[in-house]
Amino acid sequence: MGHSQAEKAATRERVLRIASRKVRENGMAAPGVAEIMQEAGLTHGGFYKHFASRDDLIAQAAATALAERPVEMEELAGMSEQDRQAGLIDSYLGREHRDSPGIGCGLVTLGAAAGRGDQALKEAYERRVRGYLNLFGGNDSEEARAEAMLTLSALVGATLIARAVADPALSDELLETVARQLTGQQDHPEASAPRGL
The missing domain is CATH 1.10.357.10 (Tetracycline Repressor, domain 2)
Known part of the structure; x- marks a missing residue:
């Protein structure tokens, strides 16, 4: 895996961990993309490099929370x-x-x-x-x-x-x-x- 691909994977994992925590804290309806990306230290615009939609992120975050x-x-x-x-x-x-x-x-x-x-x-x-x-x-x-x-x-x-x-x-x-x-x-x-x- 190249450096940029490894970085992208690490960033995606960080966003997913934050979203997973937020769905456990506040449910699946509450977390917004901007809030999650801000906590991850990223811009809202970078979100779509990692996830197809908010629903995609939240579904993956819930699955992550349940799989841990x-x-x-x-x-x-x-x-x-x-x-x-x-x-x-x-x-x-x-x-x-x-x-x-x-x-x-x-x-x-x-x-x-x-x-x-x-x-x-x-x-x-x-x-x-x-x-x-x-x-x-x-x-x-x-x-x-x-x-x-x-x-x-x-x-x-x-x-x-x-x-x-x-x-x-x-x-x-x-x-x-x-x-x-x-x-x-x-x-x-x-x-x-x-x-x-």
């Missing part, structure tokens, strides 16, 4: 099933994940959009769902699959509600209570690792 597999998931994947599940639950239901939707799990912020979206977005969403189900041992047995589905639904739902309520105490209580119920712990220790599941 954070380092924490890779680390947790090597643990025993019980430790892996507890680690994922604590990380997913941590305050940092709740408070950082731009680097958080796309399942929470893009669920409604995927439900109304085209086939490609639905498939990207489904791949992330299947990835979590596999990580929770959802392929081990029918019972394990049902448990994995319940756990994933509780994680996504609790995070969505915790972000949406106005009362910070209720938001914290939601996260802590659901984590306790899922792990069977008496206390929900705040996980210290960076979130972004």
